[in-house]
Amino acid sequence: MGIRTLGVGAALTLLAGCSGSLERGVPSSLPAPAPRSSLHQISRIDPAARGKDLLYASSIYDCNVYVFTYPRGKPAQTLDACGLGFGPAFGLCSDKDGDVFMGMAEGFSIFEYVHGGSQPIAQLQDDSLLPFGCSVDPKSGDLGVTSVESNVVIYKNASGTPQLYYLSGVEAFYFCTYDDRGNLFADGKHYDGSFALAELPKGGNALREISVPGSVGAGFALQWDGRHVALGTTRGSNEFVLDRIRVSGSAAKIVGTTTLTFAPNMPYSTFQFWLHGGKIVQPENDNAEIGFWKYPRGGEEIREIPIQGSSLVGVTVSAAPR
Numbered sequence: 001m002g003i004r005t006l007g008v009g010a011a012l013t014l015l016a017g018c019s020g021s022l023e024r025g026v027p028s029s030l031p032a033p034a035p036r037s038s039l040h041q042i043s044r045i046d047p048a049a050r051g052k053d054l055l056y057a058s059s060i061y062d063c064n065v066y067v068f069t070y071p072r073g074k075p076a077q078t079l080d081a082c083g084l085g086f087g088p089a090f091g092l093c094s095d096k097d098g099d100v101f102m103g104m105a106e107g108f109s110i111f112e113y114v115h116g117g118s119q120p121i122a123q124l125q126d127d128s129l130l131p132f133g134c135s136v137d138p139k140s141g142d143l144g145v146t147s148v149e150s151n152v153v154i155y156k157n158a159s160g161t162p163q164l165y166y167l168s169g170v171e172a173f174y175f176c177t178y179d180d181r182g183n184l185f186a187d188g189k190h191y192d193g194s195f196a197l198a199e200l201p202k203g204g205n206a207l208r209e210i211s212v213p214g215s216v217g218a219g220f221a222l223q224w225d226g227r228h229v230a231l232g233t234t235r236g237s238n239e240f241v242l243d244r245i246r247v248s249g250s251a252a253k254i255v256g257t258t259t260l261t262f263a264p265n266m267p268y269s270t271f272q273f274w275l276h277g278g279k280i281v282q283p284e285n286d287n288a289e290i291g292f293w294k295y296p297r298g299g300e301e302i303r304e305i306p307i308q309g310s311s312l313v314g315v316t317v318s319a320a321p322r
Helices: 002-019 036-042
Strands: 053-059 064-070 075-080 092-094 100-104 109-113 122-125 131-136 143-147 151-155 163-166 170-178 184-190 195-200 222-224 229-235 239-248 251-261 274-276 279-284 289-294 303-306 312-318
Touching: 053 092, 092 131, 100 131, 100 312, 109 131, 143 184, 151 170, 151 184, 151 195, 170 195, 170 222, 184 222, 222 274, 251 279, 251 289, 274 312, 279 312, 289 312
Parallel strands: 092 312, 131 170
Antiparallel strands: 053 064, 053 312, 064 075, 092 100, 100 109, 109 122, 131 143, 143 151, 143 170, 151 163, 170 184, 184 195, 222 229, 229 239, 239 251, 274 279, 279 289, 289 303
């Protein structure tokens, strides 16, 4: 599974160390939330964020979530994830309104922030999951969450009690993405360590496994690019690859590949990526920076944002409310 696995493996090791000391159903350190409509009004918006798209990147090194203007990369604010009383944020995602969701496995929780907000407006918590990745259906507002407790959960309208889904033979789910028709795709690994891809069809009541070509490596992060599921993996010593796959029934077919080239002999490991505005946004764990590539062209990095420290894991671009 190569260099990429080291980044995910380090995160999983940290997650296991944290969760081993937890008690199920840890009560929230936040007060009972007010109605969502009023919370959107009282959560402070950083002045630097007004009217601008924002890039969020989480680090398990210092437990911060760094916020930059996008695409300029000007620092807007830093959120202290551990200040919420739990561990660091892992996977990130955002919805069509610019709200950002952060999965915090140590607290069995997902926290929601408005675009540019300095405090969470909601906390979704369930002791049946260790949240890792997430995705929001742009049409329904449903929130899909992947869990290393071998399940995928759906929060209807990103609230309430989730519906849990399991798939026989899958040990853990890592990331997920909705397509433009409301189908949810999730990836992870089987108990034998091999790659697993599953789909929850829109309106379906069960996950179904998707067979993938043997040439698809051990990918973890995935994103819907508007036409296909883009699945990230590594090949060789300095290439990160996005295989674009088309799913038909219970089978997937590779229809294109985007290769991101890193500098020779430059150590790197990757975790999550995000697609926005014709660009790939990719945290580079070992290099302590966020890199940008053209999509689907790939090739050489076109720019970068350095971040002090390392262990960058999650990333999302939050579109400013229009």
